[in-house]
Amino acid sequence: MSAPQLTRITAQDAESEPETDRTFTPAPARAYPVRAYAISVLSPAGFPITVTLNDIKLDQLDNALAALLERGYMPAEPPSVLASPNAPAPAQKAGPPVCQYHGPMKESTIPGKEGTYFCSKKMADGSYCKERG
Numbered sequence: 001m002s003a004p005q006l007t008r009i010t011a012q013d014a015e016s017e018p019e020t021d022r023t024f025t026p027a028p029a030r031a032y033p034v035r036a037y038a039i040s041v042l043s044p045a046g047f048p049i050t051v052t053l054n055d056i057k058l059d060q061l062d063n064a065l066a067a068l069l070e071r072g073y074m075p076a077e078p079p080s081v082l083a084s085p086n087a088p089a090p091a092q093k094a095g096p097p098v099c100q101y102h103g104p105m106k107e108s109t110i111p112g113k114e115g116t117y118f119c120s121k122k123m124a125d126g127s128y129c130k131e132r133g
Contacts, residue, residue: 037061044072097133105133
C-alpha cells in the first residue's frame with residue numbers, strides 16, 4: 001500500500017477551506033476583555049452616558065480621558081479630591097432624613113414637634129426603631 005501524495009497548500013487555500021475540515025482551528029475570541037474601565041460622563045449636549053474602554057492599559061487611560069475632554073465630555077460628578085478645601089459643602093437633596101436601617105423617615109404630626117422626623121419601622125427584636133431626624 002502506498003502513501004497518499006501530499007501537496008503543499010498556500011495560506012489562501014487554508015483560509016478558504018471549511019472550518020469543519022480543518023485540523024487546527026483558530027483560537028476562539030475572548031468572551032470578556034482583559035481589563036475594562038467604565039467612565040460616567042456628560043456628553044457635550046449634557047446627557048449622562050457611560051463610556052466603556054476595553055483592553056487598554058492604565059497609561060493609555062490618561063490619553064483616552066484627555067480625548068474625551070477635548071471632545072467636550074465632562075465628568076458626570078466631579079471627584080471630591082478635586083474640590084477646593086474651602087469650597088462650600090454640596091447642597092443637600094430635598095426630602096426627609098434617611099434612617100440608616102430602614103430608609104426615609106416620617107415627619108412628626110405631634111403638635112410642637114412639627115418639622116422633626118422619626119423612623120416608624122420595627123427592629124428585628126420587635127421594638128420600634130429609635131432613629132430620629
